[in-house]
Amino acid sequence: MIFLFTIAAMLVVSEIFMDQFALTFQLLFLFAASFMYISHLWRKVRSSLTFLKHTMTQAGNMDATLTQEDMEIIGNITSITSFDIKKLIKFSNRLMLNQQTILKAALRDRDYIDKSKKLRDAIIALNKRIVAGENTDSLLQHLLSAAIEVIDDCDAGLIFQIEDDQEKLRLAAYSGFYFEQSDTFEFTLKNTFLFQLNKLQNQKPVIIRNKKEIDKKYHTPEEIKIMEKTGSYNYPSVLTAPISIEGNLYGIVSLQSKNKNGFMADDIQLMEYFSSEMGIVLQNSILINKALYLSRFDSLTGVHNRHFFEDIAKLVFEDAHRNNRKIYLLLFDLDGFKSINDTYGHESGDLVLKTFAETVSNSIRGSDIFARYGGDEFIALFHDCDREGLKVRIQNIIDDLAATPVTLEGTDYRIKYSFGIAGFPEDGESYKEILRIADMNMYENKVENKK
Template sequence: MIHNEQNIIGHGFLQQFNHFIKMPVIIFKDGQLLYANQCFKAAVGKPEFNIHTYDLNEDFQLTDAEHQEITITRADGTTRHFDATLKPIIYNHQDATFVMFNDISARKHVENNMVQIAHLRALMIKISNLILDSTSLSEFFDFILNTTLQAIEKTTLGSILVLDENKVLSTAASYGYSDEIDKFRLPLEKSFLYRETNGQLDKAEKISNATLLENFIPVKTAYGENAYLQSSINAPIYFQGKIYGLISIDSLEKHAFTAYDLDAVEFISKSIEIAVTNRLLYEEKAYLSRFDRLTKLHNRHFFDEYGELVIKRAQRYGEQFHLVMMDLNDLKQVNDQHSHLAGDHVLVHIAQAIRDCVRESDIFARFGGDEFVGLLFNSTTGAIKEKMENINTLLRKHPIQYDGCEIKISISYGVAQFKEEGNSIEDLLKLADERMYQYKKIKKSLSQA
């Protein structure tokens, strides 16, 4: 090194520099720190460290380049970004390197946010495209979680928790955890997010040291290891203005997540809210296109479409099945004497009685008003009639209770068999309907007698 007055630095220069220019400065030689001003000590979050024992490589790495961008990890786990300028100097009569740090954290924050948001928007487009996919709701949540984890650098675990009617959180999707997490249950008010937001659940929250949590417990990872969560970001998920669940992004490292990550999860949670809302509304619409809202049985639209498929399959493979028509006797009288709400209660009760007496492979639908229709497979006419009579026996022995009153109701039914008695759904419906009214007429005559 050429010695001249411009590269010889003494204590007088350093005092003037620190007085007029408030920037972190160090002087080092061969990895050994020779000098550090208070601004540098504050930058690394160690105001009392000893320069003789301080390890430069512990917080950041410097190269031989004259200008370089570095990231300093502070004592509290947070990070700050600097442009470092290195100059060869003479200090205390020895060759050394003078380093001046220009804080660019604010600029990096903006840059990182722009890059991260662009990345997140691309990921959210993927989620939006899945809304109308044929995947199940469980697969939908898995995709959302995996997509979110792609955007957060140091995450190793994650979960989506949904709220039940008792305000208890359970697992809808998870990553990195063992299957034991499927048994996880946590009252909402005991969750970290609930406590940190004083029950408001209005924003994402970050915790950098999970040992501070009251309910700090070990978890078992997908590899079967027992480990402790050290960092977590929790954000609420809303559906139609009400809390629906939480997304939790977790890590086994302390101070794993930055302010950027918190902003990212905040952004993601809002996007997830839109995606989940659209998906659940789609699920509801899809459900209502197939099921009757009141009785939860299939509706006539579904029955008409499914019936045609059953006919084609039966004709192709020589299968047999029975069609059953059923209606309630004197439901109008129940509506007139009690109320239409009482009539609805009766319909729901009958629908449950139907579900209890048929197999899962059988299909029953509300055909309209007080009429029901079913397709029963692998059975006989006699066995089906016995099931229908069992419903009447149950209704006779255990009248329906409503608002302190007993409601006595019964059913009439008719059965038709494919292919012996009809080759189409229309033919079977017509025959079963005729037999149902014959049954009704006979029962009425017996009652009057």
């Protein structure tokens, strides 16, 4: 009963904890159970031997032979003792096997937990890089390095990113290979191991042995030659997994081993965890980059937005004050824009805004700053520029806009606009003052255009 109670308690503890502590408790309970069971059997053996000794003594003292009944009792005692000893031996053997199994499981789980923790720490570090604005290709390279370091038997690796056509894979990160032009190296999705082996249906990692033999089935001789040059066949074993973001394929990670029997079944579980975390990291990167983009750029036209422009303008004005440099603001307002929306619709109005923004952006220097100020107003800042240079820039904008009509319902429409100019230091000392004067000059130009 004590033994059964102990086993029951062990199972209850396992259900409660279900972690590494449960394994420790299992071992402790097994040892306790074995000790109590052995003690129980030993008491039975001692009792049997004591009875046997007492019987033999009585027989000697009485100077009489044992009766048939006495012999049967002694035989039963002996058989019971022998049976119990055999049970004890079997129980001890079974106990040792259970202990070995539990210890192996504990070590295997401990190894998995340690590796998972290392990958998790790498993921946390990468999230910090995302916040700092690190680009996606750099993040992928760090992710690949973390996987190669943590997963056993891993000597090299590749990460491919799916192209917009959802058919080609672009090489985004690699380690242990030799590429002359990595930015032009790409694969067709249908030729990858994952696609050929499971059509990407189960989204699970797979282990490949004898990579070259499998490649011959799915790749052209030209592709095989390219892979030979990169050193791909120095690694006969492959552990590969898809990278997905919200259920959509983002890319493929492929880890390579020089060992032809490299990677074990346990590595599949680790790779599944890693590829899942990669998807989360990349999704975070996309969201943060999008937020950063929207904080700096206008989502419709792609030029800078007002908030970012004003932040930069303040810095430029501070520099101009310190170094006695000239600055000019050019403020634009599209003429008749409301009538375009009313006549042709808002999609046509958006097309006019985008065409205007693109044309002006291409007409100015890369060091100048151009932004959508709001609605149908745009603003440009020219620094390190004199009056003559400013006239040249404005004339370039006028000529380029005149040569870039917008087609609205089959009719070429030339964008009409008014503009005003103000400069530092001749028109004012601060950004706000210069902007106010440029706005006044633009309004005067608009009145003239209406005449």
